[in-house]
Amino acid sequence: MAHAYTPGLRVTRQATLQRRRQLPLKGEVVVSQGDSVKRDQVVARTDLPGNVTTLNLINTLSCSPTELPNYLLVQEGEPVTKGEPIAETKPFIKWFKTSVDSPITGTLESISKVTGQVILREPPRPIEVQSYIDGTIAEVIPEEGVVIETSGAFIQGIFGVGGETWGALHIISENANQQLTPDQIDASCKEKIILGGNLLTLDVIHKARDVGAAGIIGGGIRDADLRNLLGYDLGVAITGSETIGITVIVTEGFGAISMARKTFEIFKEHQGQEASISGATQIRAGVQRPEIIIPNPSNQHTEEGDHLGLIEGALLRVIRVPYFGRVGKVTALPPELQAVESETHVRVLEVEFEDGERATVPRANVELIEE
Numbered sequence: 001m002a003h004a005y006t007p008g009l010r011v012t013r014q015a016t017l018q019r020r021r022q023l024p025l026k027g028e029v030v031v032s033q034g035d036s037v038k039r040d041q042v043v044a045r046t047d048l049p050g051n052v053t054t055l056n057l058i059n060t061l062s063c064s065p066t067e068l069p070n071y072l073l074v075q076e077g078e079p080v081t082k083g084e085p086i087a088e089t090k091p092f093i094k095w096f097k098t099s100v101d102s103p104i105t106g107t108l109e110s111i112s113k114v115t116g117q118v119i120l121r122e123p124p125r126p127i128e129v130q131s132y133i134d135g136t137i138a139e140v141i142p143e144e145g146v147v148i149e150t151s152g153a154f155i156q157g158i159f160g161v162g163g164e165t166w167g168a169l170h171i172i173s174e175n176a177n178q179q180l181t182p183d184q185i186d187a188s189c190k191e192k193i194i195l196g197g198n199l200l201t202l203d204v205i206h207k208a209r210d211v212g213a214a215g216i217i218g219g220g221i222r223d224a225d226l227r228n229l230l231g232y233d234l235g236v237a238i239t240g241s242e243t244i245g246i247t248v249i250v251t252e253g254f255g256a257i258s259m260a261r262k263t264f265e266i267f268k269e270h271q272g273q274e275a276s277i278s279g280a281t282q283i284r285a286g287v288q289r290p291e292i293i294i295p296n297p298s299n300q301h302t303e304e305g306d307h308l309g310l311i312e313g314a315l316l317r318v319i320r321v322p323y324f325g326r327v328g329k330v331t332a333l334p335p336e337l338q339a340v341e342s343e344t345h346v347r348v349l350e351v352e353f354e355d356g357e358r359a360t361v362p363r364a365n366v367e368l369i370e371e
Helices: 057-061 202-210 223-230 261-269
Strands: 008-022 042-048 052-056 085-088 099-101 106-111 117-121 125-130 135-141 145-156 159-161 165-171 192-195 215-221 247-254 274-278 291-295 315-318 327-332 348-353 358-362 366-370
Touching: 008 042, 008 125, 008 135, 008 261, 042 145, 052 057, 057 085, 057 099, 145 261, 159 223, 165 261, 202 215, 202 223, 215 223, 223 247, 247 274
Parallel strands: 008 366, 165 192, 192 215, 215 247
Antiparallel strands: 008 145, 042 125, 052 117, 085 099, 106 117, 135 145, 145 291, 159 247, 165 274, 274 291, 315 327, 315 366, 327 348, 348 358
16 A cells, blocks of 8 residues: 555656646537647637626716616616716706716626616626647537547656646757756747756746747756745645746756656657646645646557556655655565654665665655656
């Protein structure tokens, strides 16, 4: 049962994936089951009701609710224009006339015969849901959305900010240990997803945003740089809705951490290919990881299988000091409890890191990388 309590993330060259694309309220699905779709294609659309403005006209016009219809210049269901009169009194002397202008452009939705209140509603706001990934419509949810299926490389990161976007992979770092510098980013990065091996600094992220890059991926990021990028301290709420002009994903954690070798190799294999990425992250109350999807339906081989959890040979990442961020494979799973620095007795595992070093670490200090 060890795997049931071991967090994990997936890094695989080929997987079959499904993504649910759903409207916030009922609307129209504009594709059919079996259709092939592109990442920027609209698959469903609807209209969000406009904001409501309430006017108490009986006080302004000094009339009763039953008298109000006599003063209205616009009836229920008719359009109104901001700044134009919607009601006015009809005195014998025109200088005593009271007029009420509409504060919005929209529609006069209703008039209460009891309170005399008039409700105005702004025009509806169109909402369109795009495919996000290249794939095939596996299921249509009537009036709500679709389920899209694709296959290809799939990499989950540790943390990200920024919403869904896409572009061609543009690998700049020569290896997983190389840190990007601002001078390496130029106009050739526009609308692309930049990839570096190690730390993403604030200067690098700003330069990528300035040249119009769609996203940037690296091994790690400093907490202070993230705070300066967002303009506030990030709590435990889900990320992904930030309007920072670029999507940022780190694959390993916080600080100067090199990208895992396998992760970097998968990216290199797909240099120049189109990818879809999302920075949405949620740590608590339902874990959600940032993701990179590189569709490759022509490759029918899949690395997916039964994820057996924490077993000998399993790939993992240590998520606490002193080996924080290091990747290796399980070499042994001793059944007996062992004492650690805190003087508590816990279950441990033996791991061999990528450079050949071996160590014993508590099982609670690791995260599985599901291959």
